[in-house]
Amino acid sequence: MTWAIVPAAGRGSRFGGDTPKQYLSLAGRSVIEHSLRAVLDHPDVDGVMVALAQDDAAWPGWREIGGKPVLTCVGGGERADSVLAALHALPATISEDQWLLVHDAARPCLHKQDLARLLAEGREDAVGALLAAPVRDTLKRADEQRRSLGTEPREALWRALTPQLFRRGGLTRALAAAQRSGVRVTDEAMAVERLGLKPRLVEGRDDNLKITTPADLALAEFILSRAIGHG
Numbered sequence: 001m002t003w004a005i006v007p008a009a010g011r012g013s014r015f016g017g018d019t020p021k022q023y024l025s026l027a028g029r030s031v032i033e034h035s036l037r038a039v040l041d042h043p044d045v046d047g048v049m050v051a052l053a054q055d056d057a058a059w060p061g062w063r064e065i066g067g068k069p070v071l072t073c074v075g076g077g078e079r080a081d082s083v084l085a086a087l088h089a090l091p092a093t094i095s096e097d098q099w100l101l102v103h104d105a106a107r108p109c110l111h112k113q114d115l116a117r118l119l120a121e122g123r124e125d126a127v128g129a130l131l132a133a134p135v136r137d138t139l140k141r142a143d144e145q146r147r148s149l150g151t152e153p154r155e156a157l158w159r160a161l162t163p164q165l166f167r168r169g170g171l172t173r174a175l176a177a178a179q180r181s182g183v184r185v186t187d188e189a190m191a192v193e194r195l196g197l198k199p200r201l202v203e204g205r206d207d208n209l210k211i212t213t214p215a216d217l218a219l220a221e222f223i224l225s226r227a228i229g230h231g
Helices: 031-040 079-089 112-122 168-181 188-193 214-229
Strands: 002-008 045-052 068-074 099-102 129-134 139-142 148-152 158-167 200-203
Touching (some): 002 079, 031 112, 079 168, 099 112
Parallel strands (some): 129 200
Antiparallel strands (some): 139 148
């Protein structure tokens, strides 16, 4: 049994507009519906817990997608708070040792092959794993005036993607420890790394983008249209 957690309590302030970016229309569905269907489509994923804002009036009220349960809980002000709330809200039948996926609500272009590879490789790792993509661009280090101070080596650098795969108990402990320390972790792997553990990086596709700007929405539309056309 593997469940997914989707933190969706954010407002997406960098995107702009009144509608949270996860509810924007994309290729005939909302962004979040694409993201949910992408994880629930895998036969090993049994259900999903979505962490919503307290006053979320845009949530469509789904109880299931594709015959699999969609549960909801109230999230928090930060991503880590929402994931931790979802971990606590999961059914008691999901044990501490069971694997969980955490996937961004605004990451609709997850490919089936990437998810399958993450589950296969991640469940063989004692710590867990995350999809990631090697950095291919030249990276510059800047000063306060945005002037280039030098070029950073990129050979060991990866961009963190989602889903990320960890056991329920271990991820709960990692996020709770970061919260107690007042550390703002930006993804689940960072919380796990703070405990001295080393999650496995599973290479994923570069077009598994997170929608942050209007340009990202247009690019996601193009990516999904290509996927549908080749499906």
